[in-house]
Amino acid sequence: MCGIVGIIGNRVVSGRIVDALKRLEYRGYDSTGIATLIDGRIERRRAEGKLRSLEARLEREPLDGVIGIGHTRWATHGRPNETNAHPHVTDRLAVVHNGIIENFRQLRDELEGAGARFESDTDTEVVAHLISHAMSAGLDPVAAVTTILPRLRGAFALAILFQGRGDLLIGARRGSPLAVGHGEGEMFLGSDALALAPFTDMITYLDEGDIAVLSQTSLRIIDEAGSEAERPSQQIQTGAFMAEKGNFRHFMAKEIHEQPEVVARTLAHYVDMAEGVTNFPGGEGVDWTKLSRITISACGTAFYAGLVAKYWFERFARIPVEIDVASEFRYRDAPLEENGLMIVVSQSGETADTLASLRYARDNGQTILSVVNVPTSSIARESHAIAPTLAGPEIGVASTKAFTCQLTVLFALAIQAGRARGKLDAAREGALVSALMSVPALMNEAMKREPEIERLARELSKARDVLYLGRGTSYPMALEGALKLKEISYIHAEGYAAGELKHGPIALIDESVPVIVVAPHDEVFEKTISNMQEVAARGGRIILITDAKGAAAAGVETIATLVMPDVDPVVAPIVYALPIQMIAYHTAVFMGKDVDQPRNLAKSVTVE
Ligand code: M6R
Secondary structure (H helix, E strand, C coil), X not given: XXXXXXXXXXXXXXXXXXXXXXXXXXXXXXEEEEEEEECCEEEEEEEECCHHHHHHHHHXXXXXXXXXXXXXXXXXXXXXXXXXXXXXXXXXXXXXXXXXXXXXXXXXXXXXHCCCCCCCCCCCHHHHHXXXXXXXXXXXXXXXXXXXXXXXXXXXXXEEEECCCCCCEEEEEEECCCEEEEXXXXXXXXXXXXXXXXXXXXXXXXXXXXXXXXXXXXXXXXXXXXXXXXXXXXXXXXXXXXXXXXXXXXXXXXXXXXXXXXXXXXXXXHEECCCCEECCCCHHHCCHHHCCEEEEEECHHHHHHHXXXXXXXXXXXXXXXXXXXXXXXXXXXXXXXXXXEEEEEXXXXXXXXXXXXHHHHHHCCCXXXXXXXXXXXXXXXXXXXXXXXXXXXXXXXXXXXXXXXXXXXXXHHHHHHHHHCCCCCHHHHHHHHHHHXXXXXXXXXXXXXXXXXHHHXXXXXXXXXXXXXXXXXXXXXXXXXXXXXXXXXXXXXXXXXXXXXXXXXXXXXXCCCEEEEEXXXXXXXXXHHHHHHHHHHCCCEEEEEEEHHHHHHHCCCCCXXXXXXXXXXXXXXXXXXXXXXXXXXXXXXXXXXXXXXCCCCCCCCCCC
């Protein structure tokens, strides 16, 4: 992960680098650092922890210079302390890096054998020494970078600043994203265009293997084969604003509350409300009628959205769906049939494992459809068709509104597929569309349970372990509930298919383990309730999330029953996501955790 930024400018850059790093903190926040050239000499400031520590340091020890690089880190090699913070320097250069150099150990041994002295435990420092070494052998900076990059295995985006060279900044990418920004007499490098939004909206995306050689007024690109290359520049619309919390205490709370609005916006993109049918603007590249199979690949919460969608595609369109977490899919050499479609789901569009799965599937002849929230992301750019989620920037590390927008899009696409394949008639399509259209209002209703959830959170905060159960589309919701709770409250939580409980996990049940049962009154409700009875019989303390009918029919003692509005069970996951998110949020807040930036996590996971 990590965020990198570089500015070759005509006025002091340190404040602007910090500003860009603020926008990149979603990539990691273990430590931060910045280096600039002052009178041709590299000066740096680094700090452990979040960006505010670096800001405090810069207040005490300001940094001048009109050219510089900056970094916000998510530790991979070496503890998150100041010594391991980027930039890493030699007497010739400073470098910031996003990615992992897989063969760093071997390179480090070789460099140490040649006399290099390492300061940190990072993989990045080998890049600094390799370039330095090549320069000592007489190569100029561009030739040195070009020569050493083929020796690196793994993924990287780099920004490199050279001692005595106020006219030169070099960027390079392979596997990790890097964008070049064009300003007025200034040029920029950034992990994404959003980081550069306050400075410019004119962006050039580098291709795999590209090296970018920047001066204040020019950009030269050298491709992987060593040839001069042209890449198109484009005006992008990220908006220079930084998302604000408004009246909310945390971004996560704001994003939970935004859901009725963003889901309404998203569904309006896919539904012709007057006709009661679904649309797929930009979906010309996808021919649903010819598909033999759909493969869905994603990570974390996006994977759970895909897992819900499997039920929808199979039910509405009768297409077999295979789904796997991207980190497994990409390495298991999965056979892929002709006429297959891969759907990748990603909020950031930069998740390394998901991107690698996409490339594997594309290389194996699959049509790629991405459900993404960032339309300029690598995943979006490498897909044959894009189905955007219109959730707006999601800042909280825990995914909330992106998830419900992913579900909304996937539901609409499953209807599309069903109609195209002749598996849904107009009446059924109309009924499904109207169920989808009812979701935003029902979300507003569901939000009214928040005061009860806040009270319940006090109880949950005492638990060491929490189980979540669900059947059918509520099973992925149980998995999502458990993920959400553990990632922000650090309480151990597991989600299970309710019917699977008796095959092992039931051994965990006693009065100290709250069991959260997700059970709208649907066709599997009674089965779920039987499993809930089994929990109750063993002294388990149950929290039931259901609707009025379900609450009346359950007949089991609970410590709390959260009554959701009546919702067509087919869209229940989109509405039931809200209490699940609010439970995690309020529990974590009650426990005093850093809800928006939980420990060890980052918003965008660009390493394997
Ligand atoms: O950006 P992506 O949707 O590809 O990210 C996938 C996961 O890293 C992400 O959903 C993660 O699981 C969230 N922190 C969960 O809240």
